[in-house]
Amino acid sequence: MQRRQFLTLWGLSLPLVSSCAARLPAFPAPSAGPALPEASDWQQFQQQLHGQLLGHDHDEFVWRAKSANSRFDQQVPAVIVRAASSADVQLTLQFVRRFNLPFAIRGGGHSYTGLSGTAGLLLDLGLLQQIHYADGQARIGAGAKLGDVYAALGVYQQSIPAGSCASVGIAGLMQGGGLGIADRMHGLTCDALLEAEIVTADGQLLRCNANQHADLFWALRGGGGGQLGVLTELSFRTFPTATVRNYIGRYPLTNGEQVLTEWQRWATQLPDTVWTQLAIWVNGDSKDAAEIQIRCCGIGHQADVTQAWQQLENRLSGLWGDVDMQDHLYLDFMLSDCKGLDSNQCKLPSQHDAGKLKRVAMAGSSDMFNKILPAAGCQALLSAMRKRAQQGQIGAVLLTLMGGAIAAKPRDFNAFAHRHALFSAQYLSIHPEHSDESLLAKSAAWCHQMRYQMRRWSSGGAYLNYTDGLIKHPAIAYYAGHYARLQQIKRQYDPQGLFRQRQGIKV
Ligand SMILES: Cc1cc2nc3c(=O)[nH]c(=O)nc-3n(C[C@H](O)[C@H](O)[C@H](O)COP(=O)(O)OP(=O)(O)OC[C@H]3O[C@@H](n4cnc5c(N)ncnc54)[C@H](O)[C@@H]3O)c2cc1C
Structure with a gap:
């Protein structure tokens, strides 16, 4: 420093x-x-x-x-x-x-x-939280949180494709890409951005879009938070919301091989209207059986979701699973963490003094997979999670289907570098607030180690919104083939490197 x-x-x-x-x-x-x-x-x-x-x-x-x-x-x-x-x-x-x-x-x-x-x-930037909607476009202050965005656009039965946690900031999420349940139908958060207002290193306030400062506009969409300037306002294309049909199936980790293999085969055949995630949660109690959770949902298109789920059940027939299906109003689904809370309470205590959402101590890492995991890859993943469970440690892996509208865009549509991945993986370790740093450092090492163990099957890519400080070659992992272009743009807009990050784009 x-x-x-x-x-x-x-x-x-x-x-x-x-x-x-x-x-x-x-x-x-x-x-x-x-x-x-x-x-x-x-x-x-x-x-x-x-x-x-x-x-x-x-x-x-x-x-x-x-x-x-x-x-x-x-x-x-x-x-x-x-x-x-x-x-x-x-x-x-x-x-x-x-x-x-x-x-x-x-x-x-x-x-x-x-x-x-x-x-x-x-x-x-928390005071910059104004949100205006008109004619299929939303103008959003860069300090707004996703909960505010969903609530304000919900009045018009509109939304933007974005993540699932109400307290996440729109500007940070968008700059890393932005994964969420709408992305297979409507693209990443950064794909829906139409225009941004930004203060660059020289203090200029620029408006950038497809015609003005188009290179900067390209880089802001998926090139990573806080590297090229300070965003003050974002304009997005919106989509009309609809009922969310959501299935959750829970299966014992002992059946992991079959569940993981079949889930992958099934997921990669799904229509764009259906989104799915497979998560393995290990909760730190070695006596408690670890489980695999499969989520499958769609915004509208309930028949597609039900048909898809039935196909999965056919593939998993013979396995014991605990399945729940519910239809939700879109806003209730996206703000499910905030049930019974007003908009101030639907914040972290670090964002608002009335905030009731819980802070945690956590570490994570990520992978991108361009191909289905073969048997050996499934085995490596499952063995690592079973070992973690036996050790009585906390850990999770979340495999999320990509494709659909994400992959339909050209590879260099914007700076997001993993457009053609089949799945993203997130390795996570979430502990109670104020957990010891020695424990957190070990958890961060475990998350990173998971990435290392899966390297034979992954693309080597990592997701900029799940930064892992232990990645040794961040330029390759985060930016892949887009790094040289990002460097050029960085040199143009921030030649002195005012906005510096250890794993960031170098001038
Ligand atoms: C509980 C939880 C749930 C999550 N869920 C999802 C999800 O569903 N989908 C997904 O894709 N990701 C998800 N993420 C990851 C999240 O997208 C990233 O952590 C993102 O960077 C957070 O943005 P933020 O503004 O909240 O964080 P911050 O830490 O405030 O910002 C992240 C980065 O962006 C920069 N930045 C923030 N605002 C601006 C600005 N206005 N101008 C310039 N730079 C700025 C910061 O300097 C920093 O470098 C989740 C993370 C957590 C912890």
């Missing part, structure tokens, strides 16, 4: 402008680069901001400093800027550039590797 001295701003009380100077701690002069901001610089910055500047003794600082994952709670920002407009974002970038301050951009705060955390200036 550059400019470690910035950390010593710990005592700053920025909301009280007049007390700024008195409370500025003494810190060593920087060894190189511009001088650190003086109290008068902070005061001037604060006066120009329309949003908020929160120092450590602000009432909301402690909870707003936290991200979704308690693994990163130790990384406390020196100061939080809550931008209320694109102009605030421009001002903030100007300030961090002038003093060469470390900073991070935060949407929903869900980054698996803490990319939206910093010991420096945290640029929180």
